[in-house]
Amino acid sequence: MSRDGVLRVTDLVKRFGGFFALGGLSFHVSPGEILGLVGPNGSGKTTAINVISGLYAPDGGSVTFDDAAIGGTVSHKLVHLGINRTFQVPKPFLSLTVRQNVEVARAYGGRRAGATVTDDLLAEYRLAEYADRPAADLNSVQQKLLDLVRALATRPRLLLLDELAAGLNPTELDWISSKIKALAQRGTAIIVVEHLMGFIAQVTDRVIVMNAGKEIFEGTLAVAVQVPQVIEVFLGGEHAA
Amino acid sequence: MLRDFIRHFSLIVVPLVAVFAVLPAVYDNHLLLFNFVIFLALAQGVNIIYGFTGYLPFGYVGFFGAGAYGFAIVVMHLNAPALVAVAIAGLVAVLLGLLLTPLLRLTGAYFSIANLAAALAVLHFVANPALEAVTRGPYGVSLTGTFNPTMAYATALGILALTLAIVVFLKNSSFGLALQAVREDPVSAAMAGVPVVRMRVIAWLASALVAGLAGGAFAWYVSVFYPDNVFSSEFSIFAIVFALFGGVATIVGPIIGVLILYGVYNLIGFTTPQYFQLIYGLLIMGLVLFLPAGLVSLATRRGWHVP
Numbered sequence: 001m002s003r004d005g006v007l008r009v010t011d012l013v014k015r016f017g018g019f020f021a022l023g024g025l026s027f028h029v030s031p032g033e034i035l036g037l038v039g040p041n042g043s044g045k046t047t048a049i050n051v052i053s054g055l056y057a058p059d060g061g062s063v064t065f066d067d068a069a070i071g072g073t074v075s076h077k078l079v080h081l082g083i084n085r086t087f088q089v090p091k092p093f094l095s096l097t098v099r100q101n102v103e104v105a106r107a108y109g110g111r112r113a114g115a116t117v118t119d120d121l122l123a124e125y126r127l128a129e130y131a132d133r134p135a136a137d138l139n140s141v142q143q144k145l146l147d148l149v150r151a152l153a154t155r156p157r158l159l160l161l162d163e164l165a166a167g168l169n170p171t172e173l174d175w176i177s178s179k180i181k182a183l184a185q186r187g188t189a190i191i192v193v194e195h196l197m198g199f200i201a202q203v204t205d206r207v208i209v210m211n212a213g214k215e216i217f218e219g220t221l222a223v224a225v226q227v228p229q230v231i232e233v234f235l236g237g238e239h240a241a
Numbered sequence: 242m243l244r245d246f247i248r249h250f251s252l253i254v255v256p257l258v259a260v261f262a263v264l265p266a267v268y269d270n271h272l273l274l275f276n277f278v279i280f281l282a283l284a285q286g287v288n289i290i291y292g293f294t295g296y297l298p299f300g301y302v303g304f305f306g307a308g309a310y311g312f313a314i315v316v317m318h319l320n321a322p323a324l325v326a327v328a329i330a331g332l333v334a335v336l337l338g339l340l341l342t343p344l345l346r347l348t349g350a351y352f353s354i355a356n357l358a359a360a361l362a363v364l365h366f367v368a369n370p371a372l373e374a375v376t377r378g379p380y381g382v383s384l385t386g387t388f389n390p391t392m393a394y395a396t397a398l399g400i401l402a403l404t405l406a407i408v409v410f411l412k413n414s415s416f417g418l419a420l421q422a423v424r425e426d427p428v429s430a431a432m433a434g435v436p437v438v439r440m441r442v443i444a445w446l447a448s449a450l451v452a453g454l455a456g457g458a459f460a461w462y463v464s465v466f467y468p469d470n471v472f473s474s475e476f477s478i479f480a481i482v483f484a485l486f487g488g489v490a491t492i493v494g495p496i497i498g499v500l501i502l503y504g505v506y507n508l509i510g511f512t513t514p515q516y517f518q519l520i521y522g523l524l525i526m527g528l529v530l531f532l533p534a535g536l537v538s539l540a541t542r543r544g545w546h547v548p
Contacts, residue, residue, distance in 0.1 A: 055428065075431035084432060093425035096418070104422045105433035107415035147429075154434055 006031050006066060006189045007052065007083075007158050013060030014047050014213075021047040023213035024061065029158065029189045034180065036200040036221065037193045039210030040233055045193045046088060047213075049160045052191075053085045054078045065158065080110030084151035085160035088193075090143035092135035092150070098122065099131040101146055102153045109154030121149050125179075141167055158189045165199045177203045197221070209233070246413040249548050253492055254405040257281075258398055271390060273507060275462055278397045279455050280503050283480035284487075284495035285404045286451035291481070292489030293411050294444040295424035296345065299353040299477055300360030304334040304449045306472035308456025310367050313382040314375065323387040327396055327457035334453020337363065338446045345441050360472065368468035381467035384460065393462035400454045407447055408492050412548065420444055421490065479503070486528055488535025492548050497536055 007029045014022040022044045029035045037045045050056050052063055054075035063071040065081060073081075093101050102118045122128045125145045130138060135146060144164055151159060161180070165173055173196075180203050184190050194200050200207060201221050209217035209224055211233040217224050224230050264274050283305065291297050311333030315321040321329065344355050370378040411417030420440055422430040427437050456471060463470075479502075487498025502524070510517040532538055537547045 053432065075428075076434050076436050079432060079434040087429070091426045091429040093422045093429060095425060096421060100418055101422075103415065104418050104430070104435065108419055108434035108436075110434045150429070150433055 007191075008064045009048070009052070009061070010064075011061035012048070012051060012058055012063065012071075014044075014051055014056055015059045020213050022051065022058075022061075025210070025214055026061075027208045027215055027218065029191055031157065031189050032184050032187050033206065034184045034190045034192060034204045036204035036207035037191055037210065038195075038197070038200060038207055038221075038224075042212075043210040043233075044213040045210055046162055048210075049085060049162050049191070049193060052158075053083060053160055076108070076110075079154050079156075082155070082157035083160070084154050084156035084158075086144065086147040086151055086162055086164055088162045088166075090140065090147045092138070092143050092146045094136040095134055097132050098127055098135055098138065098146060101135050102149055105150045105153040118153065121152060125149050141172065152183075156188060158191070159183065160191045160193075162193045163195065164192070165194055165196050173199055173202075242413050242415075245548075246409055249409045249413060249492055250406065253496070253548065254402060254409060257405070257496065258402050261398055261401070262395075265391075265394065271394065275390075275394050275397060277499065277503060278394070278401050279459055280479060280483060280499050281496060282397070282401045282404045282451055282455045283476060284483040284499050285401075285408050286448045286455070287480045287484040288408055288489050288491075288495045289404075289411065289451065290444055290448035291484065292491070292494075293417060293420040293424065294441055296348075296356075296441075296445070297353045297481065298356050298448070299481070300356035300358070301448075301452055301480055302472055302474060302476040303356070303360030303363045304337060304452035305456035305459070305476050306360070306367065306468070307337045307363055308334045308453030309460035309466065309471035310376060310382075310456075310468075311453065312457040312460040313377075313384055316384050316387050317377075317382065318375075320386070323389065323392065323461050324396065326387070327400075327454060327461060330457025330460070331450045331454040334449045334456065335446050337453075338449030342442055342445065345438075345445060357474075357477075360474075360477070364468055364472035367472070376468075379468060381465065381470075382460075384464045387461060388464045390462055393458055396461065397455070397458040400451070400458055403454070404451045405492070407451070412490075412492050416440075482525060485535055486525070488537030488541075488547070491535075491537050494535050494537045494547070501536075 010026050012022050012025040025048055039045055051058050054073055057072035062069055065083060070078060099118055102121060106118060122131050127142060127145060138146060168176060177199060180190060192204060204221060207221050207224055208215045209230050217227055217230050261278055265271050287298060287301060308330035311330040312326045315326045315329050341359055344352055347355055367376050368379045372378055419435045422433060422435060423437050423440050431437050483498035483502050484495040486502050488494030540547050
C-alpha cells in the first residue's frame with residue numbers, strides 16, 4: 001500500500017448529532033505530494049483535517065498512516081508518528097515568546113530534532129527578529145507562520161495546512177508557495193485546505209473537490225474547473241455546462 | 242537551563258530558606274515565622290497548579306486539611322514517628338489528588354467551584370461524628386506525643402525548599418514550558434507533541450503533594466486542632482491572593498506576595514483590624530484593576546526578565 005500513499009482515508013464518517021460532516025470521504029496522499037482539499041464552506045474540509053490530526057475521533061471508516069490504523073489516536077501521539085498541522089485561526093502560545101513556542105515543539109515533538117535548529121527555522125520564516133517577544137505581539141500572518149514553524153519543528157512527514165494562505169498579500173503568497181513546494185520536494189506529504197484557487201493552482205499536484213462531506217472529484221485543478229458537477233457546487237446549477 | 246536552575250536556586254531559594262532558618266534565633270514570635278513558611282509553601286503550591294497550568298484551586302485547602310488529618314491519624318493510631326507521618330500526609334494529599342483528577346476535565350470557574358465543593362466534602366467527611374473512632378470527628382485531635390515545634394519548623398522549611406525547587410525546575414525546564422503551553426492552548430500544545438492530560442495530572446499532584454506536606458507539618462506544629470481549623474477556606478484564599486498579588490508563573494512573585502501581604506496582615510491585622518480589612522480590600526482591588534498579572538508585571542512590562 002505504501003506504493004500509493006503515506007496517508008490513506010477510506011469511507012471516513014464524522015457525525016455531529018444528526019449532521020454528517022463527513023459522509024464517506026476517501027482519498028490518499030503520497031510522500032512529496034501536495035494535495036489540495038477544496039470545496040464550498042461546510043463541505044467538511046476542516047473536519048477532515050481535524051479527524052486526521054486527532055482532534056476528533058472518526059465515527060466510521062478508516063485512516064491509515066504508513067499502513068497503520070490511526071483513527072481515534074490522540075493528537076500528541078500522531079505528532080510523534082510524524083503528522084502535524086496549522087490552524088485556520090492561528091493558535092500560538094500567546095504569553096510565551098516566539099522562540100519558546102518553537103522550543104516546546106522541539107522538546108516534545110518526539111522525532112529526534114536533528115537538523116532543525118529553532119533560530120534557523122525562525123529566520124527562514126521571517127520571525128527571527130521577534131524571537132524574544134511574546135507571540136501575542138505578532139500580527140495574524142506572523143502567527144500563522146509561527147503555527148507553521150511550530151509544526152515544522154516536529155519534522156512532520158505529513159503536514160496539514162488549513163487556510164495558511166488566507167490573509168497573505170500576493171508577494172507573501174508567492175514566497176510561501178515556494179516554501180511549501182520545497183518542503184514537498186524534501187519528501188513531506190502535504191494537504192492544503194484553501195479557498196484561494198490561484199494559490200491551489202500554484203502549489204498543488206492534485207486536488208480533491210469535496211461537497212457535503214464526500215469527494216466528488218479527484219485530479220488536477222485544471223481538469224476540475226471543466227467538470228459540471230464541480231462548477232455546480234461552487235457556482236450553482238445554472239453555470240454548469 | 243541547568244545553569245539557570247543552579248543560579249535561581251542559589252540566589253533565591255537558598256537565601257530565603259537561610260533567613261527563615263536564622264530568624265527564630267533573633268525573633269520571638271515563632272508561630273508567626275512558622276505561618277510565613279507555611280504560606281510561602283502554599284502560595285508556591287498554588288503557583289504550580291494555577292501559574293503554570295491555569296487551574297485556579299479554590300479548594301486548595303482540601304489537600305492541606307487532608308495532609309493534617311493524614312498526619313494525625315497515623316500518629317494517633319499507629320504511633321508513627323512525626324517525620325514519617327509528614328511523608329504520609331503528603332501521600333494522603335496525592336491520593337486525594339488522584340481521586341479528584343476528573344475535575345481537570347473542567348476549566349475556568351467550573352473547575353474552581355468543583356474544587357471548592359470537593360474540599361468541603363473532605364471537611365465534612367473528616368468532621369463526621371460517625372467517624373469519631375478514626376478522625377475524632379468534629380471534636381478535634383490532640384497530638385501531645387509528637388509535640389516538637391523546633392523540629393516541625395525545620396521540617397516546614399525543608400518542605401518550603403522542596404516546593405521552591407519544584408518551581409525553579411518548572412521555570413527552567415522544557416517540562417515547565419510545556420505546562421505553560423498547555424495553559425495557553427491545549428490543542429496547540431497537543432500538536433507540539435505535549436501529552437496534555439498527563440502533564441496536567443502531574444502538575445495537579447505536585448501541588449497536592451506540597452499542600453499535603455505543609456498540612457502535615459502544620460498538624461505537627463500546632464498539635465491540637467479541629468477540622469474547621471485545617472480546612473479553613475482562609476488557607477485557600479490567602480494562598481491564592483498572595484500568589485496572584487506577587488505574580489504567578491514566576492519564582493519570586495508568590496514570595497513577594499506572601500512577604501508583603503502577610504506582613505501587612507500581621508502588622509495591622511491584629512492591632513487595628515477595622516483598618517486592616519479596608520486596606521486589604523483596597524490593595525486587592527487596586528491590584529486587580531491595575532496589575533492583573535501581579536507586582537512582577539511592573540518589571541516585565543518594562544521588558545525586564547523576572548525569574
